Amino acid sequence: MNAEHPGLSVAGDELGALGLHVQDRLADISLTLHPGEITAICGPNGAGKSTLLSCLAGLLQPDGGHVALCGQPLRSLSPHARARVLGYLPQSPEVAWDVSVEVLVSLGRLPWRGAPAGEAQAAIDEAIAAMDLEHFRHRPVSRLSGGERARALMARVLATRPGWLLADEPLANLDLAHAAALVHRFREQARAGRGVVLVLHDLAMAMNHADRVIVLGRGSLAADGPPETALDPQVIERVWGCPARWLGEPGARALSVGPVA
Numbered sequence: 139m140n141a142e143h144p145g146l147s148v149a150g151d152e153l154g155a156l157g158l159h160v161q162d163r164l165a166d167i168s169l170t171l172h173p174g175e176i177t178a179i180c181g182p183n184g185a186g187k188s189t190l191l192s193c194l195a196g197l198l199q200p201d202g203g204h205v206a207l208c209g210q211p212l213r214s215l216s217p218h219a220r221a222r223v224l225g226y227l228p229q230s231p232e233v234a235w236d237v238s239v240e241v242l243v244s245l246g247r248l249p250w251r252g253a254p255a256g257e258a259q260a261a262i263d264e265a266i267a268a269m270d271l272e273h274f275r276h277r278p279v280s281r282l283s284g285g286e287r288a289r290a291l292m293a294r295v296l297a298t299r300p301g302w303l304l305a306d307e308p309l310a311n312l313d314l315a316h317a318a319a320l321v322h323r324f325r326e327q328a329r330a331g332r333g334v335v336l337v338l339h340d341l342a343m344a345m346n347h348a349d350r351v352i353v354l355g356r357g358s359l360a361a362d363g364p365p366e367t368a369l370d371p372q373v374i375e376r377v378w379g380c381p382a383r384w385l386g387e388p389g390a391r392a393l394s395v396g397p398v399a
């Protein structure tokens with residue numbers, strides 16, 4: 139974890155690397171994540187993916203180690219500053235209050251209280267449109283389907299316009315077309331110089347759309363690199379215990395999984 143990687147300029151702000159070092163009895167992991175990339179975190183159930191993402195979001199403090207943004211400890215940033223730069227989508231699609239979609243999405247603007255109202259409304263409208271929610275704008279979230287609610291929660295994160303998007307299983311409840319649209323959105327965010335970090339169980343999604351894949355075993359780094367190497371069939375067999383082989387062309391791979399011995 140260091141500041142050796144230069145930050146990229148995003149909307150006038152310097153957005154630097156997001157680094158993490160965790161060293162305790164459960165994990166020993168050091169990572170530096172780069173803006174401008176889509177990084178996928180993959181691994182079996184219980185490997186520590188959500189825990190790692192929560193540490194990166196500053197919501198969990200590792201027992202030993204630290205998290206730094208642009209070389210600066212995350213803890214030294216105010217909660218407001220952290221919420222403006224790190225947008226976090228939790229794994230659980232629960233919504234505490236039965237508000238409308240528009241109100242839920244507008245909560246993503248809370249870290250920007252005091253910004254011009256027009257800017258806030260533009261960000262909310264853009265996020266609602268990006269997640270194909272115009273039709274549901276005034277509907278209470280309790281009357282949405284599971285996938286629609288997942289899209290509304292993602293829209294709330296997008297409305298913040300954070301420098302880093304940290305999303306735990308963002309595609310899990312989405313149909314094919316909405317998943318493809320969201321992946322396209324993630325790529326746009328990365329192209330704009332933002333950092334995108336996704337926990338993904340769908341290894342084909344990670345293979346086809348990530349720039350970098352981090353594979354977690356039980357609390358340790360099993361692989362880290364471009365998808366072709368980090369998701370090599372040997373890695374998959376070692377970490378998930380499944381014989382597997384990749385089919386198709388680069389960028390459009392499918393995973394064939396054999397029977398578990």
Ligand SMILES: Nc1ncnc2c1ncn2[C@@H]1O[C@H](COP(=O)(O)OP(=O)(O)OP(=O)(O)O)[C@@H](O)[C@H]1O
Nearest residue numbers: 181182183184185186187188189190229337339354
């Ligand atoms: N609140 C908690 N208290 C104690 N242990 C926890 C807690 N949350 C998770 N764990 C444990 O920490 C380990 C890592 O959990 P984590 O949720 O990070 O895994 P994951 O890789 O995201 O798994 P999944 O793919 O099932 O979502 C697991 O063994 C889990 O049982």
